[in-house]
Amino acid sequence: MGDASAVTQPYLTLFRNVPAADFELCRVCHSRPSERHAGNGPYEVCASCARTTGGVFRHTPHVVPISLCARRGGGTQLYDLVARHRVPASPPGGPDRSTFLAATLARFHRAHRACLTRAAGGEFTLVTTVPGTRVDRPVEAFHPMPRVVGMVGDLTGLHRPVLLPGDSESALARLARRESDERAFHVIGGVGGARVLLVDDLFVSGARTQSAAAALFRAGAAAVVALVVARLVDPASSATSARLWARAxxxxxxxxxxxxxxxxAGILGRPA
Ligand SMILES: [Zn+2]
Ligand SMILES: [Zn+2]
Incomplete structure (x- = not known):
């Protein structure tokens, strides 16, 4: 990987900052309104994470999106790039998609290695990616993330493709309904005691991420932190989502x- 900052700098307008957990925001995905219940304190989870973390015996509470993205309206370029596999529109002669994603991961990881390591409870011992399962993404295409991670100098040394798509039709059907199921993935090779950085390009419902995390935990992983390039949000879904997107x-x-x-504090424009 060349100079990740130089590659990504012309494209800063594609990205949207992801706020930290807030009294109105999901503490898992940091990007949707939390569903609060009477008597509970702050730091609840959104409806989507409630469903996807509740469906598995163990989930990761650590989902770290690099950027928010949206499917409609302004600011769809990152979604187009990640989900529709388009290359960045400008400038001409810019990086291809894999180079862009690798540079994005490299730059973010360099800046936040300590944040990610703290969430894992210690240094990572394994980096892996979530394989394609033909669900939870609008276009099925060659899944490039193993190659992308292989281009990131700080990650490639720990990279092992330990997750494979499972063969349970019912589990894959559950993923298609955006429900999590650890049987959607197989784990190959030993992951006992591993602290895993789980890398994916797009986080939609969390079903893929949480299913993969659960499969890793079932196989003996000690910790899983999910690092995703883009978290899809729908600004039209609620007033809080609209404020979050407008602010970002x-x-x-x-x-x-x-x-x-x-x-x-106050990320959504209210007093802390
Ligand atoms: Zn959430
Ligand atoms: Zn950080």
């Missing part, structure tokens, strides 16, 4: 902050 779109993206170390 109005400010300049900063690779030096993440949802684990960035500002939390």
């Amino acid at each position: 779109s109005a400010e300049r993206f900063d690779f030096e902050r993440c949802c684990l170390c960035g500002p939390a």
